[in-house]
Amino acid sequence: MKYNWNWGILFEDPYFGWLISGIQWTLMxxxxxxxxAFSLGSIVGVARTVDSRWARGLGTAYVEGFRNVxxxxxxxxxxxxxxxxxxxxxxxxxxxxxxxxxxTSAILCLGTYTASRVAEQVRAGIESxxxxxxxxxxxxxxxxxxxxRHLLVPVGYRIIxxxxxxxxxxxxxxSSLALTIGVAEVLFQARQIxxxxxxxxxxxxxxxxxxxxxxxxxxLIMGYVEQRAxxxxxxxxxxx
Amino acid sequence: xxxxxxxxKWFGSFQVLKDNSSSxxxxxxxxxxxxxGSGKSTLIKCVNGLEPFQEGRITVDGVSVGDSxxxxxxxxxxxxxxxxxxxxxxxxxxxxNICLAQTKVLGRSQDEATERTQKLLDRVGLGDLxxxxxxxxxxxxxxxxxIARALAMDPIAMLFDEPTSALxxxxxxxxxxxxxxxxxxxxxxxxxTHEMGFARRVADRVIFMDEGEIxxxxxxxxxxxxxxxxxxxxxxxxxxxx
Amino acid sequence: xxxxxxxxxxxRSLPYLGQGMMLSLSLTLLAAAGSIVLGTILALMRxxxxxxxxxxxxxxxxxxxxxxxxxxxxxxxxxxxxxxxRQVDAFQSALIGFIxxxxxxxxxxxxxxxxxxxxxxxxxxxxxxxxxxxxxxFIVLPQAFRxxxxxxxxxxxxxxxxxxxVFVVGLADFMTSAVTVAQRDSRLVELYVxxxxxxxxxxYSGSLYVKYLQKKIHR
Numbered sequence: 206m207k208y209n210w211n212w213g214i215l216f217e218d219p220y221f222g223w224l225i226s227g228i229q230w231t232l233m234x235x236x237x238x239x240x241x242a243f244s245l246g247s248i249v250g251v252a253r254t255v256d257s258r259w260a261r262g263l264g265t266a267y268v269e270g271f272r273n274v275x276x277x278x279x280x281x282x283x284x285x286x287x288x289x290x291x292x293x294x295x296x297x298x299x300x301x302x303x304x305x306x307x308x309t310s311a312i313l314c315l316g317t318y319t320a321s322r323v324a325e326q327v328r329a330g331i332e333s334x335x336x337x338x339x340x341x342x343x344x345x346x347x348x349x350x351x352x353x354r355h356l357l358v359p360v361g362y363r364i365i366x367x368x369x370x371x372x373x374x375x376x377x378x379x380s381s382l383a384l385t386i387g388v389a390e391v392l393f394q395a396r397q398i399x400x401x402x403x404x405x406x407x408x409x410x411x412x413x414x415x416x417x418x419x420x421x422x423x424x425l426i427m428g429y430v431e432q433r434a435x436x437x438x439x440x441x442x443x444x445x
Numbered sequence: 446x447x448x449x450x451x452x453x454k455w456f457g458s459f460q461v462l463k464d465n466s467s468s469x470x471x472x473x474x475x476x477x478x479x480x481x482g483s484g485k486s487t488l489i490k491c492v493n494g495l496e497p498f499q500e501g502r503i504t505v506d507g508v509s510v511g512d513s514x515x516x517x518x519x520x521x522x523x524x525x526x527x528x529x530x531x532x533x534x535x536x537x538x539x540x541x542n543i544c545l546a547q548t549k550v551l552g553r554s555q556d557e558a559t560e561r562t563q564k565l566l567d568r569v570g571l572g573d574l575x576x577x578x579x580x581x582x583x584x585x586x587x588x589x590x591x592i593a594r595a596l597a598m599d600p601i602a603m604l605f606d607e608p609t610s611a612l613x614x615x616x617x618x619x620x621x622x623x624x625x626x627x628x629x630x631x632x633x634x635x636x637x638t639h640e641m642g643f644a645r646r647v648a649d650r651v652i653f654m655d656e657g658e659i660x661x662x663x664x665x666x667x668x669x670x671x672x673x674x675x676x677x678x679x680x681x682x683x684x685x686x687x
Numbered sequence: 688x689x690x691x692x693x694x695x696x697x698x699r700s701l702p703y704l705g706q707g708m709m710l711s712l713s714l715t716l717l718a719a720a721g722s723i724v725l726g727t728i729l730a731l732m733r734x735x736x737x738x739x740x741x742x743x744x745x746x747x748x749x750x751x752x753x754x755x756x757x758x759x760x761x762x763x764x765x766x767x768x769x770x771x772x773r774q775v776d777a778f779q780s781a782l783i784g785f786i787x788x789x790x791x792x793x794x795x796x797x798x799x800x801x802x803x804x805x806x807x808x809x810x811x812x813x814x815x816x817x818x819x820x821x822x823x824x825f826i827v828l829p830q831a832f833r834x835x836x837x838x839x840x841x842x843x844x845x846x847x848x849x850x851x852x853v854f855v856v857g858l859a860d861f862m863t864s865a866v867t868v869a870q871r872d873s874r875l876v877e878l879y880v881x882x883x884x885x886x887x888x889x890x891y892s893g894s895l896y897v898k899y900l901q902k903k904i905h906r
Contacts (some may be wrong), residue, residue, distance in 0.1 A: 212665065247745065273890035274883045275848035277862060282883060285875045293836040326836065338497050341532035341591075345546035345598065355545060360536050377505025392758055405765040412758055420753040436536045 212303055214404045215411050223410060227394035230417075231371060233388060234311055235377045241316025242376060243369075244322025253328045264324065271321035279318055284310040284386040311383035319376045326368045330361035345416055362432045370427035408423055446471045446633055447492060447602060452501035454487065461487050462498065463657040469650075470601075474634045476644040479654035480680060485637045486529075489604045490652070492635065493524045504603055515521050522550045525595030525603040531587040533579040539566070539590045542574035543597050551598065558597075566591040569623050585616030589623055602633040609640060641684060645669060653677045693874060700868045707864030708885075714782060714860065715847045721786035722846075723839065726783045726793025731823065733798055744794065751791035758768050759788045764856045789846055796838050824891035828866055836867065837901045844893045861885070 213218060252264035271279070284307065288299040303309055333359055342352035362369075386391035395412035399405040448470040454462040461484045469475050476605045477485045492497040492503055494517050500581045503510040508520055533542050540562055547558035566572050570588040579587055580617065588608055595603060605624065609617045621643050628647045630635055638644070646653055651668040653661040661668060672678050697704075733744035751759070751876035768775045804827050832839075851862035859867075862882060869878035 211788065213557075221641075226603075269891060270887070270895070273844075273894065275851040275886055277851045277854060277861070278883045278886060281866075281879045283873075286879050288588055289876050335530070335532075337530050337532040339530055339536065341526070341528055341534075343495060344521055344524075344526035344528075344604075346518045346550040346595070348518045348545060351549055355536055355549065360534070364535060374753075378753075381757045382852075383757040384757070392761070395758075396761060399765070400848045406769075409758065409762050409765065413754060413762075416755065416758065417750070417753050436580075438729065 207343060208406065210406070211402075211404055212407055214398070214402055215407055220398050220402070223389075223394040224391070224415070227389060227391035228384075228415060229346065230308070231380050231390040232375070234308055234383055234388065235373075235380045236313065238312045238315035238319065238380070239373055239376050241312070242319035242323050242372070245317065245320035247327050247358070249320060249324035250327025251358065253324065264328075267370070268321045268324055271318050274327075276314070276318055276379055278387055279313065280382055282315050283314040307383070307387045310386060311380070311388050314375055315383075316330045316378055319372060320374065321373050321381070326360060326365045326372065330365040331357050333364060334360055341355075357394060360436070361373060363436055366427065366431045366434050370423065370431075373427075374423060377423070378416065392408070418419065446473075446506055447635070448502075448504045449488075450502045452488070452491060452498050452503060454484075454491065454496070454498040456502075461657050462491070465501070465654075465657075465659050467652060467659060468660055469633060472631045473631055473649045474566060474628045474636065474647055475650045475652060476637065476648040477637045477652045477654060478639060478641070478644065478680070478684075479480075479660075482656075483654040484657040485650070485652075485654045486606050488633050489606055489637055490494075491646045492604060493521050493526055494525075518550065522546065522598050523601050524600060525592075525600035527588070527591050527595055527605045529607040531579070531584070531591045531611070532593070533587055533591055535579055538576050538578055539582065541572065542579070542590060543575075543596070547597050553586045561597060562593070565596055568596075568626075569593045570619070583616060584612045585619045588612065588616075588620045592620075592623055593626070596627075596687075600632075602635070603627065605634065605636040605638065607637050607639070609638065639684060641669075641681075655680070655682065688715070692880075693877050694869070696872050696874045696877055700872075702863075703868065704861060704864050708862040709858055710778070710858070711847070711850050711860040711862070714778070714785070714850045714853070717782055717844055718785035718789060718850070719843045721782070722789035722793050723757065724795075725786060725790035727797045727828070729790055729794035730801060731751055733794065734801060748791045748794050751788050754788075756788055757855060757901060758850055759784045760852055760856060763787075777853070777856050778823065781853050781856065785846070785850070789849075790840070792842055792845075796835055797831060798840075800835035801827055803832050803834055834904065837897045840893065840897050841902065844890050844897075847892060847893075851886075860880035 215265065249264045249267050252260040253268070255261065288296040288308075289294075291299070301308065338360075339352055339357055342356045347355070379388055381392040383390055384396070387393075389397075391412050395408040397409075398408040403409075449465055449467045452462050452465045453460065464570040465484075465488060467475075479485050487496055490509065491498050493504065494515075498511060502562075505520060505524060508515055509516075510520065512548070530667070533539070533588060534545070534641060537545065540559070543565060544555070546557040547553045547561065563572065563575065566575050569592055570591070571586055571589055573584065574586065579590070582590065592608075600646075605616065608624070611622050612620065617640070624634070624643070625647050636643075636648075648665045650662065650664055652659055653672070653674075653676075660674050661672060661675075661677050667679070669681075672681060729744045729747055732740040735741060760781060763780045764777060767780040767783060784875070808826055808830070809822050850860055853860050854863045854866060857863065865878045865882040869875045872878075
């Protein structure tokens with residue numbers, strides 16, 4: 206294998222700056238998308254567990270729609286197609302005046318897509334709570350909203366901390382797809398460094414390390430959150 | 446106080462309640478017994494609207510349960526219920542379990558709720574365990590917390606759905622004692638249970654159900670003295686053997 | 688807007704898009720076959736009780752699950768020609784990348800499948816005089832595969848969706864073909880909506896079949 210190693214290139218100007226800016230974009234896109242995914246996903250997930258046929262149907266349609274189309278296609282839909290389909294004024298604004306159009310599209314795409322996955326976790330969490338709990342809440346005179354607000358949702362969230370962690374990591378990894386519509390995140394920058402310097406090995410190694418390190422940090426933080434959120438003695442068990 | 450009139454209920458095509466009628470007056474303690482699958486749990490769940498029924502009418506203190514205009518949360522807040530599996534909320538301490546509906550449904554202040562909760566915990570003999578989570582309590586203790594939780598709403602009647610059948614034998618009495626004390630204090634109670642000793646000591650009346658029908662509805666003395674139906678005799682002989 | 692949706696452009700390019708779909712499907716099938724085999728081997732390593740093998744299996748899984756598939760695709764597109772010292776078809780390098788990457792996910796499925804078979808089954812096998820390999824091959828793995836079939840299929844549907852990512856290395860799968868036509872004819876809306884529709888129909892049918900399988904297994 207003939208290859209001219211040059212690890213120093215990663216710390217040279219401007220490549221080092223590119224990587225740092227890439228990390229910032231990756232983290233920002235992931236974080237904002239996660240806020241959307243978590244809130245929207247919770248609503249959709251709860252909707253799939255309520256008694257109303259309509260709410261359940263809408264929730265199911267949302268989940269099936271988003272998870273059966275590849276994320277890359279959704280990325281293109283948000284960036285190229287949505288501005289054409291919305292009312293003309295809004296479309297013109299999205300194309301001309303919307304700040305950071307690429308990043309905004311990517312955030313909406315990742316957020317709404319991951320919401321469908323979060324929704325499934327929330328639903329599974331709530332459904333794993335014994336049915337008697339709901340009955341006990343109603344028997345005390347709580348309304349449906351109160352039963353969800355004080356009993357099902359708080360317990361459900363605690364049960365699904367581990368799968369939610371991996372959903373957050375999924376959003377973080379999937380944010381790399383934003384490069385296809387021109388968001389300059391980590392992988393975009395790594396590829397750009399390869400194009401400019403032909404030091405692909407170094408550039409991709411840097412990207413790999415960045416992903417590994419961030420993943421490790423998130424896993425550590427969430428391990429702590431999981432311990433704090435655990436209900437004493439309640440059946441929240443880790444994988445063996 | 447509780448009027449049950451010609452109630453019929455089906456699960457799909459299977460009829461679980463067949464033309465049930467009975468009446469429970471204020472301060473009365475009624476034990477409902479019968480083989481498993483006889484519909485007794487379903488019947489008391491109909492009383493506070495946890496189970497819907499298709500035909501007939503149930504009124505509690507003059508309010509019709511099945512009426513769609515009835516404010517069910519309000520009605521339920523006036524009827525206490527105790528479940529077979531306790532159904533304490535696992536993410537809240539005993540204290541929080543008892544306070545929840547007081548503040549959220551009755552709108553009591555946190556201080557007032559805490560004060561009442563402490564009194565109730567004392568009453569069920571758990572005065573110093575309020576800070577514990579359900580999983581840290583024994584089954585008998587959990588069920589007593591559940592009774593306190595129901596009492597915190599100042600209910601006009603209490604429903605017990607097999608309150609001791611998930612308990613280890615040595616814990617049954619501590620729960621029955623609390624229920625007996627409650628009955629003495631004049632609470633209106635409907636109790637689904639197999640504890641015939643409790644029925645003899647505490648009940649005013651016994652309802653015997655089989656296959657969705659109310660087969661006997663008699664005073665305690667009549668029921669244990671000379672049950673009229675063969676089915677009740679058979680049931681009693683089986684259950685009193687041990 | 689939908690009024691000037693031009694179906695003509697889709698119909699005209701159907702043969703080309705069809706070729707792309709053939710590539711997507713063959714990539715999916717080959718990658719799934721390869722990564723199920725590799726994933727099963729990794730799962731057996733993780734459960735072997737032999738320190739170094741367990742370590743390799745666990746590290747493999749954790750490593751690949753921490754990385755975006757896109758990065759892995761770039762790596763192999765860049766790395767494979769460098770290692771073998773000649774021009775390599777993008778299909779081959781993508782296939783290798785997919786197999787190594789997806790094996791990490793199939794490994795975890797197979798691992799929980801194997802764990803779901805009670806120890807008594809293996810003991811019964813040993814009691815009959817079977818060796819470890821025979822016991823796995825004839826008793827444990829067949830049951831694990833059957834129990835996990837719905838999950839394996841779901842993962843394969845995800846794999847099929849993931850193959851659209853070969854767009855970034857210009858491999859002419861269904862997605863790339865759709866983008867090519869879209870840009871050539873300036874018909875982005877039509878082609879991307881059509882692509883979404885086709886993927887949806889295939890993946891949704893797949894997931895309905897998975898539900899049917901689950902019901903059948905639970906009966």
